[in-house]
Structure formats: C-alpha cells, structure tokens
Amino acid sequence: MEEPEMQLKGKKVTDKFTESVYVLANEPSVALYRLQEHVRRSLPELAQHKADMQRWEEQSQGAIYTVEYACSAVKNLVDSSVYFRSVEGLLKQAISIRDHMNATAQGHSPDESLPPSSA
Secondary structure (H helix, E strand, C coil): CHHHHHHHHHHHHHHHHHHHHHHHHCCHHHHHHHHHHHHHHHHHHHHHHHHHHHHHHHHHHHHHHHHHHHHHHHHHHHHCHHHHHHHHHHHHHHHHHHHHHHHHHCCCCHHHHCCCCCC
C-alpha cells in the first residue's frame, strides 16, 4: 500500500512544481522582460522602416507638387489661347502691312499685293 500512496504524493509534488513553474513563467516581471527583449530586437528595424517611409513621403510630396505645377501651367496655356489668337491676328496684319509697304516701294499698285480683308 505504500507504493500507491507514494505515487499519489509524487504526483501532488510534481503538480505543485508544475504550477509553480507556470506561475513563475507567467509572472509580470518575466513578461516585461520578454517584451523588452522583443522591443530591443525589433526596434532598429522599425526605426529603419519609419525613416524609409518619411523619405518616401517627402519624395511623393515633391512629385505631387511637380504634377500640380505642370497641370497649372497647362491650364494657364489653355486659358491664354485667346491671347495667342490675338497675337496671331496682329502678326497677320503686320505681315500684310509689310507686304503692302514692299509692293509700294517696288512701284506696284498697293491694292494688288494686299490680301482680301478678313473683317
């Protein structure tokens, strides 16, 4: 009868030992140590990722500014088409006047060299 009783006491001792180890393994100070260990290992990589992301953000902001500036320039060109048409008309008039002056200087009739008026 002694052997089963001894086994029962041995089981109780091992159960208590297992419970104590479990409590110690999960004690808050051990958990904090494991957390600190994890942070110490992963922090350099996280810091590098943060620096990379900041650099990419700066590059993206520069690219966005460039695109917005280009779009603004194109819009301004489209808006200025009225002025280009006006300049084109003035250039045609200047060419016509020049041709008229050249024809007059060469002794031709002024009406022969003038293009029909577009008025």
